[in-house]
Amino acid sequence: MVLNRRRGNQAAAPQRARRRRPWSWWLGLAMVLGGLGVLGWAAWQFWGTNWVSQRTHQRIVTEVERQWEADPQALEAVRVPEGEVQALIRIPRFGDDYLVPVLEGTSDGVLASGFGHFTGSAAPGKKGNYALAGHRVTHGEPLRQMPDLRVGDEVIVETRGATYTYRLISGGKDLEVTFRDTWVVDELPTNPESGGVQPEQRKGQRLLTLTTCAELFHTDNRLIAFAELVDTEKRG
Known part of the structure; x- marks a missing residue:
């Protein structure tokens, strides 16, 4: 009887060994799960964030x-959970139903909720440079079609008291800079490159600047478009 039990134990051991998964199987499973996780993250970034925003x-x-x-x-300004809103933006080139809020600041939370107004830049319709930032991809992507903008296109800024119409003096893909080129949001943007794209170098202008990513995927470069105020219409 003792001999028989020993043989039974010896026969069961190989069976248990055969049931163990090799390390390569677990590695493959981890890679599959990791790939699904990456796909899920990408789907959220490119579709989910747009839906929410x-x-x-x-x-x-x-x-x-x-x-x-x-x-x-x-x-x-109107206060909403995401911040302070002083204006709404219409860009006819992007369609009749295009209407995006402008919130104060350029934090990630602000840019996920609309355009961001560079703090310290001019107010809508005022002298100086009304400088705005917006996502080109993800989070509502209000400037996804930035390269389609042409000289002469309008950017309409609605506020509680007035509607301001700006006309582009440079196209949406005419100027690309690095994220370090902060001159584009100066009161009077002056291109350090001789002959480069810039507004007319005349003080006292009422300008608007749009900024967004130069590429649909990650990039440190920015597309810039300048506009000038051409009309003011009081509301009410």
Whole structure:
């Protein structure tokens, strides 16, 4: 009986060994799961964030228009959970239903909710440079079609008190700079490269600058478009 039990144990051991997964199987499983994770992350970045941000745009626009109508004489910005909103942007080149809020600052949270206004740059319609940043891809991508902009296209800035129409004086792909080229948001942008794209070098202008990523995927370069104020229409 003792001999039989020993043989049984010896026969069971190889069977248990055969049931163990080789390390390569686990490595392959980890790679598959990792690949699915990467695909899921990419899907969220390129589709999920757009879905969320576009609905955020709509909610903010609705709230801003409601408050403007309720109190057209108020001076303060409209406060929403994402920040302060002073303006809404229309770009006819991008379609009749294009309407994106402008929030103060250029943090990640702000840019996920609309355009960001460079703090310290001019207010809408005022002398100086009304400088704006927007995503070209993900998070609502308000400037995905930036290269389609042409000289003469309009950027319409709606505020509680007035509607300002700016006209582009450079196209959406006429100027590409690095993220270190902060001169583009100066009060009077002056290109350090002789003969480079820049607004007319005349003080006291009322300018608008659009900035976004130069490529659809990661890049440190930026596309820049300049515009000048051509019309102001009081609201109400």
